[in-house]
Amino acid sequence: MLPRLIKRQTPSASMVYLSPVLALLLTLAASIVLFLMMGVSPASALHAFFVEPISSGYGLSELMVKATPLIIIGVALSLGFRAGVWNIGAEGQLILGGIFGGATALFFYEKTGFYIIPLILIMGIVGGMLWAGIVAFLKTRFNANEILTSLMLSYVAALLLNLLIHGPLKDPDGFNFPESRLFSDSALLPILYDGTRLHLGAVIALIAVGLGWILLSRTLLGYQIKVIGDAPAAGEHAGFSPSKIIWITLLISGGAAGLAGAIEVSGPIGQVLPNISPGYGFAAIIVAYVGRLHPFGVLLSGLLLALSYLGGETAQIKLNLPVAVTGVFQGLLLFFLLASDVLIHYRLQLSKEVV
Amino acid sequence: MDILIAAILTIITAATPLLFAALGELVTEKSGVLNLGVEGMMIMGAIIGFVTVHHTGSASVAIIASMIAGAFIASIFGILVLKFHARQVPTGLALTIFGLGLSALIGQSMIGVAYTGIPKLAIPGLASIPVIGNILFNQDGLVYLSILMVIVVYWFMNKSRAGLILRAVGDSHDAAHAMGYSVVKIRFMAILFGGAMAGVGGAYLSLAYSPLWVEGMTAGRGWIALALVVFASWKVGRVLLGAYLFGGITILQLHAQALGIGIPSQVMSMLPYLATILVLVFISRDKTKIKLNSPASLGKPFHESR
C-alpha cells in the first residue's frame, strides 16, 4: 500500500529543521546515482566534492571566501522572501555593486588612504540599491511583477558590465583585453590570515547574519516583514504599508548584493572582469531557502553551497568532471528541500486506517 | 527590399521559440498554475533536441525528444507542486536552476559540434509566389507547427469542453473540485503541455535559430515568454502578436549593425530585456484589467481536504 499524506493539526516544529538535513541526504543519494551514470566512482567523487576541499586550513579559508557573498546576499534575500517580495535579480544587483565599487577603486587608483575601502563598499551598496530600487519603483508605482523585472535587469546588468569593461573600465595598458587594471593595495580588502585569501568580507558576512537575526526576530520592521508575507491584509489592518515593505526589502537585498559585488572585486578578484560572479546571486536564492529564511540557517547553508562550488572545482581538477555538476547539485538540493518540506504540514501514513 | 525580407524572415525565427513557450505557459497558467521554470524547460528541450539530432540525424525525432524532455522536467515541478504542496514560485525557480545545470552537464560533449539546421519545407506552388511566398511558405516545419498550435490552443481554450473545464479549474479550484473535476489531474496535464511546448521552443533555438549548443543559450527567453503571457492578458491571439513583436525587437540588434548604426552591440542586446520591462509596466499599471483577465486561482495552493 502506498504511503499517504495526512495533514497535521499543527505544523511540525522539528521537521522545519530536519527537512534541510533530509534534503541534503536525498541530494547526496541522487548525486551517487548521477556519478554512477557518468561512470565515476561515487566514493572518489564524493570525496573530491565534499571532503578534499575542506581538509586543509587553506581549503577552509577558501570555503569562507566563497561563502561570504552567498551569506551576505542570502540573509538579505531571506527578508524579502519572508515578505513575499521575490527579488531574484540579486545577480544583477551584485554586478552593479561590482561596477560601482570597481569604478571607485579605479578612480582612486593613484591615491592611498583609509577612506578608500569604506567608500568602495558604500558605492557597491549604492549600485545594488539603485538596481533594486528600479524594481521597487516599477512594482509599487506600476504593479510590475518584480520576479520578471529583477531578472530582466540582471541580463541588462551583465551587458552593462560587458560594455563598460570594453570601454571606460578597460586597463589602458592591457593590450585591449577586456579587463580593468589590478586595484592598488589601498583598494584591496585586508587579508585576515597571511597565506590565505580570507579577507575582511568574512567578518562583514558574520555581522550581516547577526544584524539580520536581530532585525527579523526583535524589531517592528522584522515583524512587519513577516506579517506582510503571511497575510498582507492583516498587515494593512494593523496599519503597515505593503509598499514600504517592498521598498525596504528590495533596497536591503539590493544593497547587500551590491556590497557582495564590491567585496568580490576588491577582495578575491582584485580587478574588474567581464565575469565577476559564478552565479552567486542565483545560488543565494537556494542558500536562503535551504537556510529556512533564517539568518543562522543561511550561515550554514551558505557554507554548504560554497562547498558545492569548491567541490565542483576540485572534482574538475582531480576527476575531470564538468563544473556543471555544481549547478545540478544546487538544483537537486532545492528540489529535495521543497519536497521534504511537505512533512512540515503533513505526515506520512502507511496504512489506510483512520485515526 | 532584400534587407526587409531578410528582417521579416529573422523576425519569424526569433519569434517562434517565444511563441511555443508562451503558448504552453498560457495553458498552464489558465489552469491556475504559475510555472516559473520555463527557462529551465526550454534549455532542456534545446540540449535534448540537439543531442538527439546529433545521434539520430533525424530532426523529427529530435523535436519529439525535446517535447518529452520538457514535459519530463515539468512533471517534477508538477509532482512537487500538486502532490507535495510545494509553493509554486520557489519550485519554478528550482526548475530553472536545475534545468540550466543539467543541460550544461549533458551538453558538455556537444560544445563545438555542428549541425546544419532543420530543413525548410517549401509548400509547393505557394512558395514560388514572389516575395510573400518566400516569407510565408518557405519555412521550416516548426514555424508552421507554431502557427498551427496557436489555432489549436485557441480552439481548445474557447471552443472545446475540455478547455472550458481547464479555465474553470483556473478560475476556482475549490468550485471545480466540488463539482467533481479532478483539479490535480487537469493541472498536471496542463503543466506537461506547458513543458512540452517550452521544450520544443528550446529545440527551435538549438536546431534552427542558431544550430549549435551553447551553455545557457536560452538567454532569458523563458522569462520573456512568461512576460508575454501577462502582455497577452492570457489571450491566445495576443500571444501571437506579442511573440512577433518581441521577435522584431530581438532582430533589431542584428540589422542595426548591418545598417551601420553606431550603437554598441551590448546596448542593442539589452533591448529585448528592456522592452520586456517596458511592456510589463505598460500592461500591469491597470490593476483592474490584470485582475479581471488573470486566472483567479493563479499561483494559489490547492488542498483537496477543504
Place this chain on the structure above:
Amino acid sequence: MTQASEYLIELTGMRKAFPGVLATDNVDLKIRPGEVHALLGENGAGKSTLVKMIYGILKPDAGEIRFNGKVVNIKNPAHARELGVAMVFQHFSLFDSLTVVENISLGMDQKSDMKALAEKISDVSERYGLPLDPHRHVYTLSVGERQRIEIIRCLLQEPKLLIMDEPTSVLTPQEVDKLFITLKRLGEEGLSILYISHKLDEIKALCDDATILRLGKKVGGVSVAEESTGSLAAMMMGEELKEFKQAAKTTVGDVRLEAKNLNMIASDPLGISLRNINLAIRAGEVVGIAGVAGNGQDELLTALNGEHRNNDPESIYIEGKASANLNPNQRRELGMASVPEKRLGHGAMPDMNLIDNAFLTAYDRLGFIKSGLIDYAKTRAFAKEVISDFNVKTPRANVPAASLSGGNLQKFIIGREFKQKPTILVVSQPTWGVDAGAAQTIREAIREMASQGAAVLVISQDLDELMEISDRMGAICGGVLSKFYPIEEITIEKMGLLMAGVELEEGVKHVA
C-alpha cells in the same frame, strides 16, 4: 431481498472522522419521495459532513446508503448526480469569469450544446420564477442571482433529491419568501428536498420531518408539525441556553464616531464603492448594520478603521476630530478598535502564532516595544491573558492561528481588541460560524463594552443577532447606507426592505 422501499433514500450508521474530530457518528436519516426534510443542527454539528457523504464528496468511514431501497456506494459527485441527487451549496461552486450557461454546462454530466442549454435555462427559470440571463458573466451578478444559477443547474438534471445547504443565509427576507414558494412547488411535483439549516422558523415554515444533529450524533427525528420552535431548539442546543439579558440601557453620551458624506471608490475591481455614508455612533450604544453579503460591509469596515482612505479628511470624525486621513494605527491611538469579517488573513495571520497575533494591533496601545526592540515577555503575557479571559481553547500560546477552530480564533481576536479598552468599536460578523455558546459570550461582551461607555458598531448578516444586541439599526445595500431606526420600531419585514435598498418613507413606515 430488497423490497420496494417507501423511502427515496435511507442512511444508516453513517460515520466520518477527521484528524482530531469525529464529524458524524452513527447517524441515520430517511427521506420519502416529495418530502421536504430538515437537517437541523448548530455549526459544527456534522450536517455538512453528512450531506457531503450523500453527494459523494466525502467517503464514509462506516455506514450504508440505500437509494430506492438498493445499497449504493457513492463514488463521487458525478455518480451521485447519476443517481438523482443534486446539491445547492452554501458556498456557491461558481466560476466568476465564466458565463451563466458555461457555469451550468460545467455542472452537467451529459455533454450539451451551449445554445440548446441556454434555451433550457430560460425555460426552467421562467417556469419556477427564477429570472436569469444565461449569457451574463457571473461576476456581474448579485448573490441572489448566483444562487439561482445553482438551483437551475440542479433542476436541469431532473433530480429526485435536492440538497440545500443553508440557502437563506445570503438572501433578504423577501427573497427567502420567493425561494420558499419555489421549493414548495418543487415538493408538490414529487421532488424530495433535504433542507439544511439552523434557523428554526424557516424549518417550521417549510419542512415536513426533521433530523436533528448535535456534535456529530443524531439526537432526534421528529415531525416538524408536532414540535415547537422551543422544543426543536432544545434538541439542537442540548441545554437550555441562558436567556440573553439585554444589559441595562446605559445613558447614551457624546458622538464618538461620525461619518459625513463618506465616499470611497472600491480598490478591488470586483468590490463595492461606498456612496454618501452618514452615521453617528454615540458613547454607550450599539448600532447594528444589516445587509446581504457583498453589499459593501467589508468596504465600510475598512473605510472606518483607516485601512482604506480617501482624500477628504472631513468625511470621518473620531472623538470630534477630522480623521479620514489617519491610518489604522493613528485611529487606534484615538481609541478605535475593529474586528474584520475575515479572520484568517485579515484579522489574524494564519501561519504566525498567537503571541505574534496578539502583538498585531496591540503593540502601540499597550507598549510592547521597548527601546526599539519587541518585548516578547510582555506580549506573551498579554496573549495568555486574552486566551484565559476569553476562554480560547488552544494547547499553547505559540501555535499558529490557523490551527484554531473558527470560533476560538474569533474569541481570540475579539479578546485582543476588547482588552485594549477601546472607546470606539467596529465589529463585522462577530459570530459567523461560531458555535452557539461562544456566540453568546461574544454578544454579551459586545453589550458589556457599550455599557462601559464605548460606541459600538456591529455589521452583521444575522438579523436575529442584530435585533438582540442593537439599540438602533439600519442596513447597507450596494454601498449605500439606509437611515437608522430605534430597535423598538424595527420589524423583520422593514429590515428586509432596507436590506433590498428600499428606503422607508415616513408615511409608509407602518405599511411595510
